[in-house]
Amino acid sequence: MSLLAEDTEAADLGLRWKPGFAALGPAFLTELRPTPLPDPYWVGRSEAVARQLGLPAGWHESGATLAALTGSLPVAGTRPFATVYSGHQFGVWAGQLGDGRAIMLGETEGGLEVQLKGAGRTPYSRGGDGRAVLRSSIREFLCSEAMHGLGIPTTRALCVTGSDAPVYREEIESAAVVTRVAPSFVRFGHFEHFAANQRNDELRALADYVIDRYYPACRNTERFGGNAYAAFLEAVSERTAALLAQWQAVGFCHGVMNTDNMSILGLTIDYGPFQFLDGFDPRHICNHSDTSGRYAFNQQPNVAYWNLFCLAQALLPLIGDQEVAVTALESYKTVFPNEFEGRMRAKLGLPEAAEGDRALIEGVLKLLAAGKVDYTIFWRRLSNYMADGNLEPVRDLFLDRPGFDAWLLSFSQRHAAADRARAAELMRRSNPKFVLRNHLGQQAIEASQQKDHSGVAVLLALLQTPFEEHPGADAYAGFPPDWASTIEISCSS
Ligand SMILES: Nc1ncnc2c1ncn2[C@@H]1O[C@H](COP(=O)(O)OP(=O)(O)OP(=O)(O)O)[C@@H](O)[C@H]1O
Numbered sequence: 001m002s003l004l005a006e007d008t009e010a011a012d013l014g015l016r017w018k019p020g021f022a023a024l025g026p027a028f029l030t031e032l033r034p035t036p037l038p039d040p041y042w043v044g045r046s047e048a049v050a051r052q053l054g055l056p057a058g059w060h061e062s063g064a065t066l067a068a069l070t071g072s073l074p075v076a077g078t079r080p081f082a083t084v085y086s087g088h089q090f091g092v093w094a095g096q097l098g099d100g101r102a103i104m105l106g107e108t109e110g111g112l113e114v115q116l117k118g119a120g121r122t123p124y125s126r127g128g129d130g131r132a133v134l135r136s137s138i139r140e141f142l143c144s145e146a147m148h149g150l151g152i153p154t155t156r157a158l159c160v161t162g163s164d165a166p167v168y169r170e171e172i173e174s175a176a177v178v179t180r181v182a183p184s185f186v187r188f189g190h191f192e193h194f195a196a197n198q199r200n201d202e203l204r205a206l207a208d209y210v211i212d213r214y215y216p217a218c219r220n221t222e223r224f225g226g227n228a229y230a231a232f233l234e235a236v237s238e239r240t241a242a243l244l245a246q247w248q249a250v251g252f253c254h255g256v257m258n259t260d261n262m263s264i265l266g267l268t269i270d271y272g273p274f275q276f277l278d279g280f281d282p283r284h285i286c287n288h289s290d291t292s293g294r295y296a297f298n299q300q301p302n303v304a305y306w307n308l309f310c311l312a313q314a315l316l317p318l319i320g321d322q323e324v325a326v327t328a329l330e331s332y333k334t335v336f337p338n339e340f341e342g343r344m345r346a347k348l349g350l351p352e353a354a355e356g357d358r359a360l361i362e363g364v365l366k367l368l369a370a371g372k373v374d375y376t377i378f379w380r381r382l383s384n385y386m387a388d389g390n391l392e393p394v395r396d397l398f399l400d401r402p403g404f405d406a407w408l409l410s411f412s413q414r415h416a417a418a419d420r421a422r423a424a425e426l427m428r429r430s431n432p433k434f435v436l437r438n439h440l441g442q443q444a445i446e447a448s449q450q451k452d453h454s455g456v457a458v459l460l461a462l463l464q465t466p467f468e469e470h471p472g473a474d475a476y477a478g479f480p481p482d483w484a485s486t487i488e489i490s491c492s493s
C-alpha cells in the first residue's frame with residue numbers, strides 16, 4: 001500500500017477517480033507527491049472546465065482545494081505520478097525526457113486526466129527545478145481556453161494558482177501551477193520511448209491501452225487487413241492533419257513542435273512560446289530560441305508530418321511492415337489540404353467547394369503576406385463588410401489597392417449568387433474578433449505580477465467566446481502596439 005493511501009488529511013474535490021493510465025504499471029510512471037508551493041493564491045479560474053470536470057459549485061472556495069492544487073495537500077482518492085517519455089527536439093533525438101514538472105493527479109470517473117504543471121521535481125526533471133513561472137502559466141491557461149473557444153482541439157486549463165516563491169530563469173520570477181485537463185496527455189514521445197529502448201511488450205501495452213480507450217474503431221476496421229496498429233497510425237495522422245489545418249487557418253504558431261509536444265489525440269499541447277500572428281508573415285518564427293526557423297509558421301504542416309514519421313517508426317515493431325506504416329501516413333497529405341481548404345473557405349463565407357477556390361485562397365494569402373496585413377483584423381473586417389457592405393475598413397488595410405481590388409473582384413464574383421447575410425454569418429463564426437495576442441497576454445501578466453489578476457479574468461471571458469462582438473471590448477481587438485514586436489518569447493518558462 002502506498003503512503004498516499006494512508007493519508008488521513010486530504011482535500012476532497014468532490015470527484016471520483018479511476019486508475020486510468022496508472023493501470024499500465026510502473027514501467028510507465030513513477031508515483032510521487034507534488035512539492036508544496038508556499039502561500040498560494042488564485043490567479044485565474046475557468047468555470048467552464050470546472051463544469052466539464054463535474055466539480056461542485058463553490059469548488060474554489062475551500063482553502064483545501066487551493067492547497068491541493070499547489071501540492072500542499074493530497075487530493076482524496078488520487079495517487080499522483082509522473083510519466084516517462086522521450087522525443088525528438090528540434091529534429092534531434094533527445095533521449096529520455098518525461099514529465100519533468102507536470103504531475104498527474106489521476107483520471108476522473110468522467111474520463112478526464114488532471115495534471116498539475118509546475119508542481120515540483122520528478123525523476124524526469126533532469127537539471128530542471130520542476131517549476132513553472134507565473135508568466136508562462138498565465139499564457140498556458142489563457143491560450144488553452146482561447147483555443148477551445150476557437151473550436152480547436154486542445155488540453156484545457158482549470159486554473160492558475162500562484163505563489164511568491166522565487167523561480168530562477170533569466171531573472172527571478174514567481175512560481176505558479178496550471179491545473180490542466182485532457183482525456184489523455186499521452187504524446188508521440190511516449191511511444192518513441194519504449195521503441196527506442198526495444199521494450200516491445202511495453203510498447204504494445206501502451207498502444208493497446210490508447211487504442212482501446214481512444215481509438216476503438218481501429219479494432220474493427222478492414223483497413224490494412226485488420227492491422228489495428230496501422231489503422232491507429234492512420235487515425236492519428238488524420239487527427240493531426242485536421243489540427244494543423246486549424247492552426248494554419250487561425251494563424252497560430254506553436255513554436256516548439258517537438259515530438260514530445262505532439263498529442264496522440266491530436267490536441268494542442270504545451271503552450272510555450274506560441275503566438276497568434278499579428279501581421280501575416282508566413283515565415284514568422286515565434287520562438288526566440290528557434291534560431292534556424294525549424295518551427296516557423298509555414299513549416300508547421302511539414303513538421304507535423306515529420307513528427308508523424310517518428311511515430312510511425314516507433315510503431316513499426318507493432319505494425320510489422322514498413323510499407324504499411326508509410327501507407328498509413330499517406331492520408332495526412334490529403335486530409336491536411338482538404339481540411340485547410342475547408343477552413344479557409346469558411347473564412348471566406350463559402351459553405352460549398354467550387355473550382356477556383358484554391359486560387360482565391362492563395363490569392364488573398366499572397367496579398368496579406370505582401371502587405372504584412374494584420375491577419376485577425378483582416379478576416380474580421382472582411383466578415384463585417386459582407387454584413388454591412390462597408391468596404392473601406394478592409395481596403396484601407398492594403399497599400400497595394402489595385403492588387404486588393406483585383407482579388408475582391410473574384411471574391412465578389414464567387415459570391416454573386418450567394419445570400420450575403422448567410423455568408424456573413426458563416427464568416428463571423430469562422431473569423432474570431434479576439435485572439436490571445438502576445439501584447440494582451442503581456443499586459444495581463446504584468447498586472448498579475450503586481451497582484452491584480454482582473455486582467456486574466458477579462459481576457460478569459462473574451463477568449464472563451466471569441467466570435468462574439470463583446471461591445472465595449474474593442475480595445476482587445478485592435479492592432480498590436482509598437483512595443484508588441486519587441487516582446488521576446490523563448491523556451492524559458
Ligand atoms: N522547469 C523544469 N523543470 C523540470 N523539467 C522541465 C522544466 N522545464 C521543462 N522541463 C522538461 O523538459 C522537457 C521539455 O520541456 P517542454 O518545454 O517541451 O515541456 P513543458 O513545457 O515542461 O511541459 P508540457 O510539454 O508538459 O506542457 C520535458 O520533459 C519537461 O518536463
Ligand SMILES: [Mg+2]
Nearest residue numbers: 260261269270
Ligand atoms: Mg513539453
